[in-house]
Amino acid sequence: MANAPYEIPNELRDFAERSVDQARKAFEGFVTVAQKTAGTVDGAAHEAQTGAKHVGSQILGFAEKNVNAAFDLAQKLVHAKDPQEAFALQSEFLKTQIDALQGQAKELGALIQKTADRSAK
DSSP states (O other), X not given: OOOOOOOOOHHHHHHHHHHHHHHHHHXXXXXXXXXXXXXXXXXXXXXXXXXXXXXXXXXXXXXXXXXXXXXXXXXXHHTOSSHHHHXXXXXXXXXXXXXXXXXXXXXXXXXXXXXXXXXXX
16 A cells, blocks of 8 residues: 555645734734833833843844744644655754754843943943
8 A cells, every 4th residue: 555645634724824824913913012011111220221121122032033933834834745844844943943042042141241241330
């Protein structure tokens, strides 16, 4: 018996695609609110406030990039032709995200150190 490729019904693909789009829109709404909230943060010391806003903004930017990358993966998975393609997409995503997270951690560490040094002066 030949291995017949597994076919995902079009209705399921459409539902998954709509779900990804709705989740992306919901997240974008969350990011908008979070950015507005971060913009209104008040603090006692101007340097600390500026540094905290910058760090918070950077973290939010990283989170947005990472979540959008996950949404992009989900979109690609919806259109995967077979489990092997889905596995390849996930593997590539993991490699890319590990590299991105390492870079983000280094950048964030340097920014926090710089902010702490300024606040200590």
